[in-house]
Every structure is written in C-alpha cells, then in structure tokens.
Amino acid sequence: MSDIQIKSDVTAKLVNVWANDVMVAKAARVSTLGKESAADDLPTEALINFLMRDRHGSPFEHTHFTFLVEAPIFVAREHMRHRAGWSYNEESGRYKELEGLFYVPSSDRALLQVGKPGAYSFKNGSDAHFARMASNLLGAYGEALSAYKDMLKAGIAREVARMALPVGLFTSYYATCNARSLMHFLSLRTISEESRFPSFPQREIEMVADQMEASFRESMPNTHAAFVAHGRVAP
Amino acid sequence: MSDIQIKSDVTAKLVNVWANDVMVAKAARVSTLGKESAADDLPTEALINFLMRDRHGSPFEHTHFTFLVEAPIFVAREHMRHRAGWSYNEESGRYKELEGLFYVPSSDRALLQVGKPGAYSFKNGSDAHFARMASNLLGAYGEALSAYKDMLKAGIAREVARMALPVGLFTSYYATCNARSLMHFLSLRTISEESRFPSFPQREIEMVADQMEASFRESMPNTHAAFVAHGRVAP
Amino acid sequence: MSDIQIKSDVTAKLVNVWANDVMVAKAARVSTLGKESAADDLPTEALINFLMRDRHGSPFEHTHFTFLVEAPIFVAREHMRHRAGWSYNEESGRYKELEGLFYVPSSDRALLQVGKPGAYSFKNGSDAHFARMASNLLGAYGEALSAYKDMLKAGIAREVARMALPVGLFTSYYATCNARSLMHFLSLRTISEESRFPSFPQREIEMVADQMEASFRESMPNTHAAFVAHGRVAP
C-alpha cells in the first residue's frame, strides 16, 4: 500500500482583500446624498447598523476577499454550491497528479450523529469509535492511493485514475467573495447562539467559515458587529 | 470486501420543460414592438438567427429545463461549477446512507492521455490497460465501500464515514437551467467540429451534455440550429 | 402640445408558468432519498414548511414564471435592480418610436411623505394636492412628448430624442424568475403585517408585486402559505 500523508485541519488563508466599513457607508450614502461624499448626519457605525437591520444588502457588495482554501473534496463540494457573489479556481485532477494528502478527523471531533435529517446534532464517540474510524479511513485511503498510482504508472489518464480517490482527499482552491456573499455563507456554515435561523454545517466547512469570519471581522469590524447583533442573517 | 454495483453510463433525463422558439422571438420583439405581440417583418427563424449571430443573449433566458442527472461525483463537481442561470439539488451523504453504485468506464472509453495541459487528446488503450484500470478501480471501490459500511455499523456519523468514498461513486441531482445557460454549458462540455472555440471536456460530462443537447434540440429546433450555425458559442 | 394618453394602473400578466409545490418537494427529497421518487414520511405541505422555516432555498428554484409587465420607467428601474434569478427583455427607445402613454397616480394614491429616509410613511393629500400634481405631471408630460416628436420629425435619432421623455412614461418588459427569486422580490416590494422585516416599496412597484403574488399563490399554494407563515422572508 502507498504511503499516505494525513492532516486533521483545514485552512482558509486570506490572500487579497479590499474591504472596509467606510466604503459600505459611502455606497449607502450615494442614495441619499448623490455624488457628494460629505458625511450625512448618521455616523458610519449607526448607518451600517441600520442597513443590516432593514436588510439593505447592496452597499456591502463593493468589497472583495480572496482566500486560498486547503480542505478535503467534500468541503469544496459544499462550498461551491454557493453561487451568487462567489468565484472559484481549484486544483484539477485532470491537469496534475494529485498528492496523497488525506483528511482524518482529530480525536476531539464529535463522531456520533443524533436526531433526524435537517436537525442533527453530534456527540463525541469513545476511543474505540475513533480507532475504528481511523483504521477504516486509513485503509481505504491507502488502497485508493495505491490504485491511483498503479494506474498512472501504467500510463492511464489522470482523469480516469482519479476516479479511485476519495472525497477525503485534500484539494486547494481560491475563493473570492464580497462581504454580502460572505455573510450569507457564514449564516449557513457557522453555528452560533446569536443566530436567528438554525444552521447545521458539517464541522469541517465550519472550520473554513470560522477562519473566514476572523478575516471579515478584522477588515470590517462595524459590519461584523452589526451582522452578529442582527442575528447573523445576511442582509 | 463489500459487494459493489457498477455502471458505465450516465443519464440526464429531462423531467420538466417550458421552452420553445416562439418565446425567444416574442421576448426579442418586445424591444422593437413593445407590448404588441403582432409579428414584425422578420420570421421567428430568421430573428433567432440574427440574435445568435450578434450575441443578444437575454431573449433566450425566458425558458426552463429541469434534468435529473445520475452520474459520478467527479461529473457533479464539474457541472456545479456552472453558476449563472443554474440551480441544483443533490443527494446528500450527510442525510442518507449512500448506495454502493460506482462508475467504471466501458471498454471503448479512450484511456490514454496525449499532449499538454489545456490541449489534451485521448486515445484508446490496449486490453491490458482496460484490465488494469478495471481491477484497480474495483479494488479501491470495494475497499472504500467496506470501510464506509463498517463505520456506519459502528455508529459513526454518515458525514464522517463518507470521507472514504471515491469520486467515482454515483450521485443524483436535479439541475435546472435556461436555454442561454444551457448553451454556455454545451459550448464548454461538448466536442464538435462546428465549435469556433476549442473545448476539452472529460468524456463523462460530455455524455451528460450530449443528452441535454438532444432535449434542447427537440424543444427549440430553431435555436439549436442557430447555435450550431454560429459556432456553438453561447449568445 | 402633443396629445398624451394617461393611465393610473400597472399590469403584470402571467404569460408562462412551470411551477408547482410537488416539484419543490421532489427536489428536496433528492437529498434524503436520492434518485428514488417515492415519498418519504413527511408530506409535501409539511416538507415545504420545514424548508421555509430553516431557509433551505434551492428546492424552490426549479420553477419558472414569465410575466409581461406594463409600468412606468421608474418601476422598471427598481425592478431591474433584482439580479439573481431574474431575466428581462424590455421595449427599447433606441429601436422603436415610443408611444405617448404616461402614468398619473389615481386620486386614492397617498401623495404626502412623512418621516425620515429608510422609514417613510405616506398619507393622503387633499384635492388641491391631487390637482396640483395632475396639472404639473400633465404639463411636463405634454411638453416632453412634443419635444420628442419634434425631434423625430426633424430626423434626429430616436436614442437622442428620447432623452426628453420622463420616467413616468410607460414601458413594457418580460420578466422571468423562479419561486425563490420571486419570494425575494415580494419580501422587499410588498407591505404586509406578516412581514418579519420592514419594507418600504413605492406604491407603483407594490402594484406589480401584488399581481405577481396572486399568480404565485395560485400556482404554488403550499409554498405561498409557508412564505406568509414564516414572516415573508425568502428562504
């Protein structure tokens, strides 16, 4: 069996950003003040709070975040279901030989699913559960990588050989969004007591979302605070 | 090792459709005739031809095709990169236990990749190539399914157990588009001598696209003919 | 001064539709049941209610409504700010000579604006208010139409001559959407006590929205009921 590499975390690194709270306020003020950029009587923070509360979303779109995400394929699959205001470029199994790097949950990941579809919760498994998961994943990953490499060695096309590879394999992609599309993503892919609507993200995409939220909070503190204050609903 | 089922074809079945050439002409004529629906001096076929040639795309959007696609995960991954004018709902490995149905290319599938990234071509492999591919895929698929089932048996969450499953596993999804977004998909996911721009789709998504094109041709013969006549470029 | 025609209502006529509640349920069930179309234990109505409550929006997108709208330009301007899931084709002042049909509010239209930006309310004016509005609008409309016609008569291009025409002029356009994008439009362009979030549409686009809502309710009664029950928030 081939030697595999494993990793238990995912990363969403901010690589480019053009975003700040002042631009949100400027875009909103064009409605009431026209081309004049002079401030109106409502300061930036209060204006953003009003926009969030009454769900005026468009002023948040004149911003730009680009992340480089490294995560397993099943996370990329969920991420790329977000269409509006998102752009993606991903590593291709047709164009390059994929590395044998696989995801295995860490021992503190809740492994047992409780409840019904649409409202699952999760609880921790025993050490035996963890061991059984790890050995099954490692076994399947190793078999898959061996099969993949053997096909490549025989000259079979990468796009065919990759069919053997599991959705636990790591991939890399650039993901670009604006503050509005990011808030929509966060509303669905994070879990928080402040949320007005329930969300049930898989832990691994939540790890991506949490890192994106930290970048968002840093670039746009007023917008982030208003997002939280108004129930984490995207405007 | 678990018993696996295999299949060598994919399907894209038309389940709903509201589309015809007359609506394209009506939508275009609103520009020149306003609310009056009386025909202008250009008949439908000639009008559609003109719209395609000069790339007036919006009149093609007032149409609707819904397909039920059954294809491996790597096809769904490519399909869902199409964002504008597409809607999707897919089988979820978090909400249901996935069936052990896997894709293995048929013996007439070209297995050998020739040329450079961005301009690959493919040629047929020998019987030995086919045998080596088949045994590797079947081996990896069987291992993966066994690992998956063993984890489920141990009570581990479906969303964790599925990490072992390969991108060659079948999935099902509804995909809805309009004639414009469909033409854009076809321009990239089919191969044709009439194409003005080169395209290099993987064979398996081309199989999906070919079936969608047959439905499109049947519902909108004039639009399809104009699409072909003008180099298979989406307007 | 040229003879003008006036109208005090707007129309949004349903011209094509492919939409029903059953398709929403089918699209949602593909997640939990895969390709099998057999009903799960949750009936359609309850399933739609659950989707709306937890804001699972994508199953509502496999539907299609096309409207022919006849409304003043200022309404079309607001309407076409809706981008996601909407398609438009409009009468063109470059391609045809525009008709002299103009909008004048009817006598029951509230003419006086009260309150601050973002939270206006309106109250009825006196007969004198109505008379003053009517004479001003009719005067400006007549002048504009005369100027337009005089320029056309002199051979000046339609695209230049139209610059004189007011945003109160009627235009016609086809607008196509799906049930999800329609609900988003309705959440912003109608006023209702059931709304969880406040909305402040101009009366004239509300008249368009009310007609669209009637078509929506008729085609998709369960979806409409769930939309209302959950605060008229688009999922």
Place this chain on the structure above:
Amino acid sequence: MSDIQIKSDVTAKLVNVWANDVMVAKAARVSTLGKESAADDLPTEALINFLMRDRHGSPFEHTHFTFLVEAPIFVAREHMRHRAGWSYNEESGRYKELEGLFYVPSSDRALLQVGKPGAYSFKNGSDAHFARMASNLLGAYGEALSAYKDMLKAGIAREVARMALPVGLFTSYYATCNARSLMHFLSLRTISEESRFPSFPQREIEMVADQMEASFRESMPNTHAAFVAHGRVAP
C-alpha cells in the same frame, strides 16, 4: 421656468481597485500546480494569452474595480442590465431631492440614425439639427424641473414628483465588477475594429465604457492586451 444646469460629458471615476495580472496567473496555476505558488514553465503574459484564447474565464474573477459613475438615467438603465458580476448603488429620487443637472449632447455627437434595428449607424447632423435638438431638450428639461419643484413646494412626495423628470437627468452610482464582468461589458458597450462580434452601443454608454477600459488597461496590461488580441470577446 426653472434654471437648469447642463453637461455634455459623463464620468466613470475609479474609486477602488484590487486587480493585477499576477493574480490571474496565480488563480489559473492552482489548477495545474495546486497550492504551490511556484511559477510553472509558462510566464504570466503567455498564460493569460492562452486563457483568453481558450476562454477560461474564472481566473479573471479574483479582481475588483469600483467606479463612481455620473451619467444620465438612460445610461444607468442600460448599465444595470448587466447582472452577473456587477454590484450597484445609485442615488435615489425617493430619498433625496434631485439636482437639476441634465445631459445635452455636444455638437460633435452624431445625431442622425441610419439603417435598420440591430445594425444602426450614425452620422453627423447639420447645425440646424443641433439647434433643434438643443432647444427641444432644454425646453422639455426646464418644464420638467419646474413641475418637479412646484410639486415639492406643494408638499407632494419626492417619489411622485420625480415622475415628471426625464431620462436625460444626471444620476450618480457606484458600480463594482471584476475583470471578467468588465470585459463582458466592454465587449458590448464599446466599438472597435478589433471586435470579432459587432456591437452597437449608444454613444453615451460608450463614453462610460471607454473610461472604464482605460482603468482596466492600466491595472491589468497583459489581460487587456490579450482581450484586444482575441477579438474583444470576454472569456
């Protein structure tokens, strides 16, 4: 009659930008190189040229341009028909009293329309044509502004009073796009001998597009050169 202000030019001022050629190449290389950012054997310029030729559009989306546009309403109307990859915030006639600033074409603007719908060309008018246009526009504009102001003075709501105002009135808006959506806009809204597909923009939106193209060329010289070299077709 009220005093009006007139202007014969439009402006599209770049207010924010995050865009360069290197990011396009990086996004493209993630396909072939994965997370490694090391250069492949194709330099940036050649890689961008290849992407443009073969119409790989997504790598161009990780960029961001925000413009403040000041132009007449009929230009804003055409601009906002561009939905994918565009965000807008515009001055509102509901929230503020609009200024009496109007557009009158300059004397070098071709005023006479020749040919058929979909393939118009324009030629210069005589001095008499110009004078007739100017007096008609100024007359209609003045009447409209007087009517507007008289209604406001009587306490009638701004959203009603504005119905009298013409599409030749100036408005202001922020418009944000990425390099891909910008190229699509340029392909339709500029006229050039290098264009592979014909385009017939109205002169006034072409003036907006020309200014945007200058900003684009400056930020992304390789991308712009490839766009021109490949027939000004958006990838």
